[in-house]
Amino acid sequence: MASRTLILLGTRKGVFTLELDGSREPGALSGPHCEAMPIQHAAWDPLRGAIVAGAGSPWYGPIVWRSEDLGRSWTQSSDGLSYGDDEDAPAVTRVWNITAVGDAIYAGVEPAGLFRSDDGGLSFRHVAGLRDHPSRPDWEPGAGGLILHTIVPHPSEAERMWVGISAVGVFHTADGGRTWETRNAGVPVAGSPDEDTEVGRCVHKLGLHPARPEVLYQQNHRGAYRSDDGARTWTSINAGLPSTFGFPLAVHPHDPLTIWTIPLNGDDQGRHMIDGRAAVWMSRDQGATWSAQREGLPQQGAFVGVLREAMAVDRHDPAGVYFGTSTGQLFGSRDEGRSWRLLADFLPGICSVEAVVLEG
Protein backbone atom coordinates (compact mmCIF):
# COMPACT_ATOMS: atom_id res chain seq x y z
CA MET A 1 0.00 0.00 0.00
CA ALA A 2 1.86 3.08 -1.24
CA SER A 3 -0.85 5.64 -0.61
CA ARG A 4 -0.87 7.79 2.48
CA THR A 5 -3.93 8.53 4.57
CA LEU A 6 -4.62 11.96 5.97
CA ILE A 7 -6.93 12.18 8.95
CA LEU A 8 -8.71 15.51 9.23
CA LEU A 9 -9.91 16.43 12.69
CA GLY A 10 -12.30 19.26 13.43
CA THR A 11 -12.00 20.09 17.11
CA ARG A 12 -13.26 22.63 19.57
CA LYS A 13 -9.93 24.40 19.20
CA GLY A 14 -9.05 24.27 15.54
CA VAL A 15 -8.26 21.78 12.79
CA PHE A 16 -5.63 19.10 13.32
CA THR A 17 -4.28 16.72 10.71
CA LEU A 18 -2.65 13.36 11.29
CA GLU A 19 -0.78 11.66 8.49
CA LEU A 20 -0.70 7.87 8.31
CA ASP A 21 1.96 6.18 6.20
CA GLY A 22 1.44 3.42 3.64
CA SER A 23 0.97 0.91 6.46
CA ARG A 24 -1.37 3.30 8.20
CA GLU A 25 1.14 3.90 10.97
CA PRO A 26 0.62 7.33 12.54
CA GLY A 27 3.11 10.03 11.69
CA ALA A 28 3.13 13.73 12.24
CA LEU A 29 0.27 15.47 13.99
CA SER A 30 -0.20 19.04 12.81
CA GLY A 31 -2.27 21.76 14.44
CA PRO A 32 -4.08 23.56 15.82
CA HIS A 33 -4.89 25.35 12.59
CA CYS A 34 -7.55 27.96 11.83
CA GLU A 35 -6.66 30.18 14.80
CA ALA A 36 -7.93 27.49 17.18
CA MET A 37 -11.50 28.36 16.34
CA PRO A 38 -14.23 25.84 17.12
CA ILE A 39 -14.46 23.63 14.03
CA GLN A 40 -17.60 21.58 13.59
CA HIS A 41 -16.46 19.83 10.43
CA ALA A 42 -13.19 19.59 8.53
CA ALA A 43 -13.79 17.97 5.14
CA TRP A 44 -12.05 17.19 1.88
CA ASP A 45 -12.75 18.73 -1.51
CA PRO A 46 -11.43 16.03 -3.86
CA LEU A 47 -11.89 18.07 -7.01
CA ARG A 48 -9.54 20.81 -5.81
CA GLY A 49 -7.43 18.75 -3.41
CA ALA A 50 -8.33 21.14 -0.61
CA ILE A 51 -9.28 20.94 3.04
CA VAL A 52 -12.41 22.94 3.80
CA ALA A 53 -13.51 23.49 7.37
CA GLY A 54 -16.67 24.95 8.85
CA ALA A 55 -16.24 27.08 11.95
CA GLY A 56 -18.19 29.28 14.28
CA SER A 57 -16.14 31.78 16.20
CA PRO A 58 -17.81 33.34 19.24
CA TRP A 59 -16.04 36.57 18.25
CA TYR A 60 -15.90 36.52 14.48
CA GLY A 61 -18.95 34.51 13.45
CA PRO A 62 -19.36 31.75 10.86
CA ILE A 63 -16.30 31.03 8.79
CA VAL A 64 -15.26 28.59 6.09
CA TRP A 65 -11.55 27.89 6.20
CA ARG A 66 -9.71 26.50 3.22
CA SER A 67 -6.26 25.04 2.65
CA GLU A 68 -4.89 23.93 -0.71
CA ASP A 69 -1.59 22.65 0.70
CA LEU A 70 -2.77 20.01 3.18
CA GLY A 71 -2.97 22.46 6.05
CA ARG A 72 0.26 24.41 5.75
CA SER A 73 -1.55 27.66 4.89
CA TRP A 74 -5.16 28.73 5.24
CA THR A 75 -7.57 31.39 4.05
CA GLN A 76 -10.98 32.21 5.46
CA SER A 77 -14.24 33.67 4.22
CA SER A 78 -17.93 33.88 5.01
CA ASP A 79 -18.94 35.80 1.91
CA GLY A 80 -22.64 35.13 1.33
CA LEU A 81 -23.24 33.08 4.50
CA SER A 82 -26.15 35.27 5.50
CA TYR A 83 -29.92 35.26 5.56
CA GLY A 84 -29.88 38.95 4.66
CA ASP A 85 -30.05 42.28 6.41
CA ASP A 86 -33.73 42.29 7.32
CA GLU A 87 -34.35 42.93 10.97
CA ASP A 88 -36.18 39.61 11.28
CA ALA A 89 -33.47 37.63 9.52
CA PRO A 90 -31.45 35.55 11.98
CA ALA A 91 -27.67 35.79 12.00
CA VAL A 92 -25.80 32.69 10.90
CA THR A 93 -23.73 31.70 13.91
CA ARG A 94 -21.67 28.73 12.76
CA VAL A 95 -21.06 26.28 9.96
CA TRP A 96 -21.92 22.75 11.03
CA ASN A 97 -21.31 20.71 7.92
CA ILE A 98 -19.23 21.25 4.83
CA THR A 99 -19.61 18.78 1.97
CA ALA A 100 -18.11 18.76 -1.50
CA VAL A 101 -20.56 17.65 -4.18
CA GLY A 102 -18.96 17.57 -7.61
CA ASP A 103 -17.63 21.05 -8.26
CA ALA A 104 -19.86 22.59 -5.57
CA ILE A 105 -19.31 22.99 -1.85
CA TYR A 106 -22.38 22.90 0.38
CA ALA A 107 -22.49 24.33 3.89
CA GLY A 108 -25.07 23.47 6.53
CA VAL A 109 -25.36 26.14 9.18
CA GLU A 110 -26.97 27.26 12.41
CA PRO A 111 -29.75 28.36 12.45
CA ALA A 112 -30.65 25.60 10.07
CA GLY A 113 -30.14 26.38 6.43
CA LEU A 114 -28.15 25.34 3.39
CA PHE A 115 -25.67 27.36 1.34
CA ARG A 116 -23.88 26.51 -1.89
CA SER A 117 -20.50 27.63 -3.18
CA ASP A 118 -19.42 27.33 -6.79
CA ASP A 119 -15.92 28.67 -6.24
CA GLY A 120 -14.50 26.15 -3.81
CA GLY A 121 -15.78 27.82 -0.66
CA LEU A 122 -14.72 31.39 -1.30
CA SER A 123 -18.30 32.64 -1.56
CA PHE A 124 -21.74 31.16 -0.95
CA ARG A 125 -25.37 31.69 -1.90
CA HIS A 126 -28.38 30.67 0.11
CA VAL A 127 -30.33 27.62 -1.09
CA ALA A 128 -33.49 29.35 0.02
CA GLY A 129 -35.99 26.66 -0.86
CA LEU A 130 -35.27 24.68 2.28
CA ARG A 131 -36.12 27.48 4.69
CA ASP A 132 -39.21 28.21 2.58
CA HIS A 133 -40.59 24.81 3.56
CA PRO A 134 -44.03 25.24 5.17
CA SER A 135 -42.95 23.27 8.24
CA ARG A 136 -40.31 25.81 9.25
CA PRO A 137 -42.42 27.52 11.97
CA ASP A 138 -42.42 24.14 13.71
CA TRP A 139 -38.65 23.60 13.57
CA GLU A 140 -37.26 23.21 17.09
CA PRO A 141 -33.59 23.00 18.08
CA GLY A 142 -31.77 20.03 19.52
CA ALA A 143 -29.12 20.23 22.22
CA GLY A 144 -26.62 21.52 19.67
CA GLY A 145 -29.01 24.18 18.41
CA LEU A 146 -31.23 24.36 15.36
CA ILE A 147 -28.65 23.04 12.98
CA LEU A 148 -28.34 21.59 9.51
CA HIS A 149 -25.63 19.07 10.28
CA THR A 150 -25.78 16.40 7.61
CA ILE A 151 -25.62 16.67 3.82
CA VAL A 152 -25.90 13.52 1.70
CA PRO A 153 -25.78 14.02 -2.05
CA HIS A 154 -27.20 11.45 -4.43
CA PRO A 155 -24.13 9.87 -6.04
CA SER A 156 -25.34 10.06 -9.64
CA GLU A 157 -28.35 12.39 -9.81
CA ALA A 158 -27.01 15.89 -9.29
CA GLU A 159 -30.38 17.44 -8.49
CA ARG A 160 -31.05 15.07 -5.59
CA MET A 161 -29.86 15.46 -2.01
CA TRP A 162 -30.88 14.61 1.52
CA VAL A 163 -30.13 16.80 4.52
CA GLY A 164 -30.59 16.27 8.25
CA ILE A 165 -31.71 19.01 10.64
CA SER A 166 -31.88 18.66 14.42
CA ALA A 167 -34.37 18.31 15.93
CA VAL A 168 -36.47 18.47 12.79
CA GLY A 169 -35.71 15.51 10.57
CA VAL A 170 -34.72 14.49 7.07
CA PHE A 171 -35.50 16.53 3.96
CA HIS A 172 -35.04 15.55 0.32
CA THR A 173 -34.82 17.64 -2.82
CA ALA A 174 -35.10 16.34 -6.37
CA ASP A 175 -34.71 19.69 -8.09
CA GLY A 176 -31.40 21.02 -6.89
CA GLY A 177 -32.76 22.60 -3.73
CA ARG A 178 -35.68 24.62 -5.08
CA THR A 179 -38.26 22.46 -3.30
CA TRP A 180 -37.96 19.99 -0.45
CA GLU A 181 -40.02 17.20 1.09
CA THR A 182 -39.78 15.84 4.61
CA ARG A 183 -38.73 12.18 4.66
CA ASN A 184 -39.44 10.97 8.19
CA ALA A 185 -42.17 8.33 7.96
CA GLY A 186 -41.49 5.52 10.39
CA VAL A 187 -39.19 7.52 12.65
CA PRO A 188 -40.66 8.46 16.04
CA VAL A 189 -40.95 12.03 17.23
CA ALA A 190 -38.49 13.21 19.88
CA GLY A 191 -39.40 15.75 22.51
CA SER A 192 -43.03 16.19 21.57
CA PRO A 193 -46.28 14.31 22.20
CA ASP A 194 -47.44 15.11 18.65
CA GLU A 195 -46.74 12.00 16.60
CA ASP A 196 -48.68 13.45 13.68
CA THR A 197 -46.23 16.24 12.97
CA GLU A 198 -44.10 15.82 9.86
CA VAL A 199 -41.09 17.21 11.71
CA GLY A 200 -39.84 16.86 15.29
CA ARG A 201 -37.54 13.98 14.30
CA CYS A 202 -34.10 14.22 15.83
CA VAL A 203 -31.91 12.82 13.09
CA HIS A 204 -28.29 12.57 14.21
CA LYS A 205 -26.55 11.22 11.13
CA LEU A 206 -27.35 9.82 7.68
CA GLY A 207 -25.30 7.61 5.39
CA LEU A 208 -25.56 5.75 2.13
CA HIS A 209 -23.39 3.69 -0.19
CA PRO A 210 -23.08 4.96 -3.76
CA ALA A 211 -23.85 1.51 -5.16
CA ARG A 212 -27.31 1.55 -3.55
CA PRO A 213 -28.34 5.19 -3.34
CA GLU A 214 -31.95 4.47 -2.40
CA VAL A 215 -30.81 2.70 0.78
CA LEU A 216 -30.14 5.17 3.55
CA TYR A 217 -29.08 4.52 7.11
CA GLN A 218 -29.90 6.84 9.97
CA GLN A 219 -28.67 7.13 13.54
CA ASN A 220 -31.42 8.99 15.31
CA HIS A 221 -31.93 10.27 18.82
CA ARG A 222 -34.36 7.37 19.20
CA GLY A 223 -32.56 4.55 17.46
CA ALA A 224 -30.96 3.29 14.28
CA TYR A 225 -33.06 3.11 11.11
CA ARG A 226 -32.80 2.06 7.49
CA SER A 227 -34.78 3.14 4.47
CA ASP A 228 -34.92 1.14 1.25
CA ASP A 229 -36.86 3.75 -0.70
CA GLY A 230 -34.83 6.93 -0.67
CA ALA A 231 -35.90 7.85 2.87
CA ARG A 232 -39.63 7.85 2.11
CA THR A 233 -40.15 5.24 4.82
CA TRP A 234 -37.86 4.11 7.61
CA THR A 235 -37.65 0.83 9.53
CA SER A 236 -35.94 0.33 12.85
CA ILE A 237 -32.70 -1.63 12.76
CA ASN A 238 -32.03 -1.09 16.44
CA ALA A 239 -32.64 -4.70 17.54
CA GLY A 240 -29.34 -6.08 18.77
CA LEU A 241 -27.87 -2.72 19.73
CA PRO A 242 -27.44 -1.98 23.44
CA SER A 243 -29.01 1.47 23.28
CA THR A 244 -31.19 3.58 21.04
CA PHE A 245 -28.98 6.63 21.51
CA GLY A 246 -25.87 7.55 19.60
CA PHE A 247 -24.59 10.12 17.18
CA PRO A 248 -22.30 8.85 14.38
CA LEU A 249 -22.85 6.29 11.67
CA ALA A 250 -20.51 5.12 8.94
CA VAL A 251 -21.02 3.02 5.83
CA HIS A 252 -18.37 0.62 4.55
CA PRO A 253 -16.59 2.07 1.50
CA HIS A 254 -16.87 -1.15 -0.53
CA ASP A 255 -19.74 -3.15 1.00
CA PRO A 256 -23.14 -1.43 1.00
CA LEU A 257 -24.47 -3.84 3.61
CA THR A 258 -21.87 -3.04 6.27
CA ILE A 259 -22.31 -0.16 8.69
CA TRP A 260 -20.94 1.00 12.02
CA THR A 261 -22.44 3.02 14.85
CA ILE A 262 -21.42 3.91 18.39
CA PRO A 263 -24.26 3.52 20.89
CA LEU A 264 -24.07 5.74 23.96
CA ASN A 265 -25.82 5.10 27.22
CA GLY A 266 -28.77 7.43 26.71
CA ASP A 267 -29.76 10.99 26.04
CA ASP A 268 -30.58 11.73 29.70
CA GLN A 269 -27.88 9.59 31.31
CA GLY A 270 -24.67 11.33 30.31
CA ARG A 271 -24.30 10.38 26.66
CA HIS A 272 -21.14 8.32 27.17
CA MET A 273 -19.93 4.83 26.35
CA ILE A 274 -22.14 2.27 28.04
CA ASP A 275 -20.75 1.28 31.47
CA GLY A 276 -17.55 3.10 30.57
CA ARG A 277 -16.61 0.31 28.13
CA ALA A 278 -15.80 1.69 24.70
CA ALA A 279 -17.27 -0.19 21.78
CA VAL A 280 -18.08 0.29 18.13
CA TRP A 281 -20.97 -1.78 16.83
CA MET A 282 -20.91 -3.26 13.35
CA SER A 283 -23.55 -4.84 11.16
CA ARG A 284 -22.64 -6.78 8.02
CA ASP A 285 -26.27 -7.29 7.00
CA GLN A 286 -27.62 -3.71 6.77
CA GLY A 287 -28.71 -3.64 10.37
CA ALA A 288 -30.36 -7.04 10.77
CA THR A 289 -27.75 -8.17 13.29
CA TRP A 290 -25.03 -6.37 15.20
CA SER A 291 -21.81 -7.22 16.99
CA ALA A 292 -19.59 -5.21 19.28
CA GLN A 293 -16.00 -4.42 18.35
CA ARG A 294 -13.95 -3.81 21.48
CA GLU A 295 -10.43 -5.20 20.97
CA GLY A 296 -7.94 -2.48 21.79
CA LEU A 297 -10.54 -0.06 23.11
CA PRO A 298 -10.58 0.85 26.83
CA GLN A 299 -12.94 -1.43 28.72
CA GLN A 300 -13.15 0.43 31.97
CA GLY A 301 -13.46 4.05 32.93
CA ALA A 302 -14.06 5.26 29.39
CA PHE A 303 -16.92 7.65 30.04
CA VAL A 304 -16.39 9.40 26.73
CA GLY A 305 -18.80 10.56 24.08
CA VAL A 306 -18.53 10.53 20.30
CA LEU A 307 -20.22 13.28 18.30
CA ARG A 308 -22.15 12.88 15.06
CA GLU A 309 -19.39 13.75 12.61
CA ALA A 310 -16.62 12.08 14.57
CA MET A 311 -16.48 8.69 12.84
CA ALA A 312 -15.07 7.99 9.39
CA VAL A 313 -13.86 5.23 7.11
CA ASP A 314 -11.05 5.27 4.61
CA ARG A 315 -11.12 3.74 1.11
CA HIS A 316 -8.50 1.08 1.72
CA ASP A 317 -9.15 -2.66 1.60
CA PRO A 318 -9.51 -3.72 4.34
CA ALA A 319 -11.15 -0.47 5.26
CA GLY A 320 -9.88 1.68 8.07
CA VAL A 321 -12.34 2.98 10.63
CA TYR A 322 -11.66 5.96 12.88
CA PHE A 323 -13.48 7.79 15.64
CA GLY A 324 -12.70 10.74 17.83
CA THR A 325 -14.06 11.42 21.28
CA SER A 326 -15.46 14.55 22.79
CA THR A 327 -12.52 14.40 25.22
CA GLY A 328 -9.81 14.39 22.57
CA GLN A 329 -8.82 10.79 21.85
CA LEU A 330 -8.55 9.49 18.28
CA PHE A 331 -8.91 5.75 17.79
CA GLY A 332 -8.28 3.89 14.56
CA SER A 333 -8.63 0.41 13.12
CA ARG A 334 -6.85 -0.98 10.05
CA ASP A 335 -9.00 -4.11 9.92
CA GLU A 336 -12.57 -2.86 9.70
CA GLY A 337 -12.96 -2.57 13.44
CA ARG A 338 -11.70 -5.98 14.55
CA SER A 339 -8.89 -4.31 16.49
CA TRP A 340 -8.30 -0.75 17.55
CA ARG A 341 -5.52 1.45 18.81
CA LEU A 342 -5.14 4.94 20.11
CA LEU A 343 -3.74 7.18 17.37
CA ALA A 344 -3.71 10.50 19.22
CA ASP A 345 -4.58 11.75 22.68
CA PHE A 346 -4.87 14.99 24.65
CA LEU A 347 -6.47 16.82 21.75
CA PRO A 348 -9.34 19.27 22.20
CA GLY A 349 -12.77 17.73 22.00
CA ILE A 350 -13.15 16.16 18.56
CA CYS A 351 -16.19 17.22 16.55
CA SER A 352 -15.35 15.64 13.19
CA VAL A 353 -13.14 13.00 11.67
CA GLU A 354 -12.51 12.45 7.95
CA ALA A 355 -10.07 10.04 6.33
CA VAL A 356 -8.54 11.03 3.00
CA VAL A 357 -6.46 8.65 0.90
CA LEU A 358 -3.66 10.54 -0.84
CA GLU A 359 -2.26 8.72 -3.84
CA GLY A 360 1.47 8.74 -4.42
Add this chain to the structure above:
Amino acid sequence: MAQLHVPRSLAALFPSVPRLLEIEADDVANLIRELDQRYPGMADRLCAPGPRLRPHIKVFVDKRFAALDTPLTSVSVVHIIPAVSGGSDRPIEG
Protein backbone atom coordinates in the same frame (compact mmCIF):
# COMPACT_ATOMS: atom_id res chain seq x y z
CA MET B 1 -7.19 60.52 10.58
CA ALA B 2 -8.46 58.24 13.33
CA GLN B 3 -6.00 55.81 14.77
CA LEU B 4 -7.21 52.18 14.92
CA HIS B 5 -5.77 49.45 17.13
CA VAL B 6 -6.41 46.02 15.56
CA PRO B 7 -6.53 43.01 17.90
CA ARG B 8 -4.10 40.17 17.34
CA SER B 9 -6.82 37.63 16.65
CA LEU B 10 -8.37 39.78 13.92
CA ALA B 11 -5.04 40.60 12.31
CA ALA B 12 -4.29 36.87 12.24
CA LEU B 13 -7.22 36.36 9.87
CA PHE B 14 -5.90 38.93 7.37
CA PRO B 15 -2.17 38.40 7.19
CA SER B 16 -1.34 41.77 5.64
CA VAL B 17 -3.09 43.82 8.29
CA PRO B 18 -0.87 45.90 10.60
CA ARG B 19 -1.85 46.14 14.25
CA LEU B 20 -2.03 49.93 14.04
CA LEU B 21 -3.83 51.72 11.21
CA GLU B 22 -4.79 55.24 10.29
CA ILE B 23 -8.22 55.56 8.73
CA GLU B 24 -10.30 58.48 7.55
CA ALA B 25 -13.91 57.97 8.62
CA ASP B 26 -16.61 60.07 10.27
CA ASP B 27 -18.10 57.26 12.34
CA VAL B 28 -17.46 53.66 13.34
CA ALA B 29 -19.67 52.22 10.60
CA ASN B 30 -17.70 54.04 7.94
CA LEU B 31 -14.44 53.02 9.57
CA ILE B 32 -15.52 49.38 9.20
CA ARG B 33 -16.57 50.02 5.58
CA GLU B 34 -13.14 51.46 4.88
CA LEU B 35 -11.51 48.48 6.56
CA ASP B 36 -13.54 46.15 4.36
CA GLN B 37 -12.44 48.05 1.27
CA ARG B 38 -8.82 47.57 2.22
CA TYR B 39 -9.20 44.03 3.55
CA PRO B 40 -12.18 42.33 1.89
CA GLY B 41 -14.20 40.24 4.32
CA MET B 42 -13.19 42.13 7.45
CA ALA B 43 -16.65 43.66 7.89
CA ASP B 44 -18.09 40.16 8.08
CA ARG B 45 -15.76 39.35 10.95
CA LEU B 46 -16.86 42.41 12.93
CA CYS B 47 -20.52 42.75 12.02
CA ALA B 48 -23.54 40.49 11.75
CA PRO B 49 -26.12 41.30 9.09
CA GLY B 50 -27.94 44.54 9.61
CA PRO B 51 -25.22 45.52 10.01
CA ARG B 52 -24.74 45.34 13.74
CA LEU B 53 -21.62 44.66 15.74
CA ARG B 54 -21.20 41.00 16.59
CA PRO B 55 -22.18 40.24 20.18
CA HIS B 56 -18.64 39.67 21.44
CA ILE B 57 -16.92 42.44 19.47
CA LYS B 58 -16.40 45.62 21.45
CA VAL B 59 -15.41 48.96 19.91
CA PHE B 60 -14.04 51.78 22.01
CA VAL B 61 -13.55 55.37 20.85
CA ASP B 62 -11.24 57.35 23.07
CA LYS B 63 -11.61 54.58 25.67
CA ARG B 64 -15.44 54.79 25.75
CA PHE B 65 -17.83 52.08 24.56
CA ALA B 66 -18.88 52.89 21.02
CA ALA B 67 -21.57 51.82 18.56
CA LEU B 68 -21.68 51.87 14.78
CA ASP B 69 -23.03 55.44 14.79
CA THR B 70 -20.42 56.80 17.20
CA PRO B 71 -18.76 59.77 15.49
CA LEU B 72 -15.04 59.94 14.86
CA THR B 73 -12.73 62.89 14.52
CA SER B 74 -9.29 63.19 13.04
CA VAL B 75 -7.78 62.60 16.47
CA SER B 76 -10.00 59.72 17.62
CA VAL B 77 -8.32 56.63 18.95
CA VAL B 78 -10.31 53.48 18.19
CA HIS B 79 -9.78 50.08 19.78
CA ILE B 80 -11.46 46.94 18.50
CA ILE B 81 -11.36 44.41 21.30
CA PRO B 82 -12.67 40.83 21.31
CA ALA B 83 -14.82 40.71 24.44
CA VAL B 84 -13.73 38.50 27.28
CA SER B 85 -17.21 36.99 27.10
CA GLY B 86 -16.41 35.50 23.69
CA GLY B 87 -13.37 33.61 24.82
CA SER B 88 -15.00 30.25 25.28
CA ASP B 89 -17.01 28.17 22.90
CA ARG B 90 -20.33 27.04 24.25
CA PRO B 91 -20.63 23.34 24.93
CA ILE B 92 -21.33 21.30 21.83
CA GLU B 93 -23.65 18.35 22.07
CA GLY B 94 -24.55 16.83 18.80
